Amino acid sequence: MNCNVLIVDDSPILRRAIKKVVKLAGLEEDRIHEAGNGQEALDILETVWIDLVLLDLNMPVMDGEQFAQELRRRPDLEGVAVVIVSTEANKDRLQRLRDLGITDSLHKPFEPEDLCRLISKVLGVKQ
Amino acid sequence: MNNLTTDRLAELTAKALERTAFMMADTVTLDPDVFVAANRSAVIRYGGPQSGVVTLHTTDGFLRGLAANLLGLEPEAIDLASYGEDAIKELTNIVGGSVILELGGRECTFTLGLPELCPPSHGASQVSQTCCLDCEGHLLFVTWEPVAASGLLAA
Secondary structure, rough: OOOOEEEEEHHHHHHHHHHHHHHOOOOOOOEEEEEEEEHHHHHHHHHHHOEEEOOOOOOOOHHHHHHHHHHOOOHOOOOEEEEEOOOOOHHHHHHHHHOOOEEEEOOOOOHHHHHHHHHHHHHHOOO | OOOOOOOHHHEEEEEEEHHHHHEEEEOOOOOHHHOOOOOEEEEEEEEEEOOOEEEEEEEEEHHHHHHHHHHHHHHHHHHHHHHHHHHHHHHHHHHHHHHHHHHHHHHOOOEEEEOOEOOOOOOOOOOOOEEEEEEEEEEEEEEEEEOOOOOOOOO
16 A cells, blocks of 8 residues: 555554554555654654554644644645544544544544554545 | 442453453452552543543553553563553553543543553552452552542643
8 A cells, every 4th residue: 555654642552553553454664654742743744745644632742633733734734634543532622623624533442453444444535 | 420430440441451452351359458569550630520530550460461462562572661661651541531431521521631650559549449450360450539629630
């Protein structure tokens, strides 16, 4: 699958676990990028085209919602799909994120198959 | 005010373990003598319509198994100082998020802090509720402590 995915989560172990699932979805290792917070993610987006961002919300430095707001201010990054992978389930906050252009969301705890299906769905639509 | 029983707390934790790490856990009777043997702890605070603290206490053996399952590695390959500690923080984050949801987080706005490691004695309070799970031979204690005052996350 010729897509680049960016995993944004402050937990290194969860990034590694998610990376395994992304590989199971058919992406090669060198197409999977990682960031520990929203600011690091924006820095990566400056240098690499990313098709899909898997975004945690509860992070230090710059949280997921702030990242989504920054992304919306960047017309050059309009085509980047963003899926929330978080413990967040509040209807109002999720609606705010949808208004910011978030593609989909997955609530923790999730089964790896759920994430795998979601990645395939989002990237499948893009291809 | 919504409330949470120790049985429900155990169910939420077992679900988090099963879904995230494929680990099966059963509720067991809380033995205070065993509780003090838990040498690894992490805590997360939440605020909103209700405030509180969720703390997980466990052992090196549990952390090794949890990290190994998350990463798909053998337990012996796990470096507890990095992935072990990160694993308990992430599990605390997930259980904390589940507690908020149980307290009405879908409709009400709660704020969840960041999980952090804490001294093993943290959370051992008279007003807390604690459940104990046996997870593949290792014990995990989960403490939920509602806090009356709001503004826990004001900083």
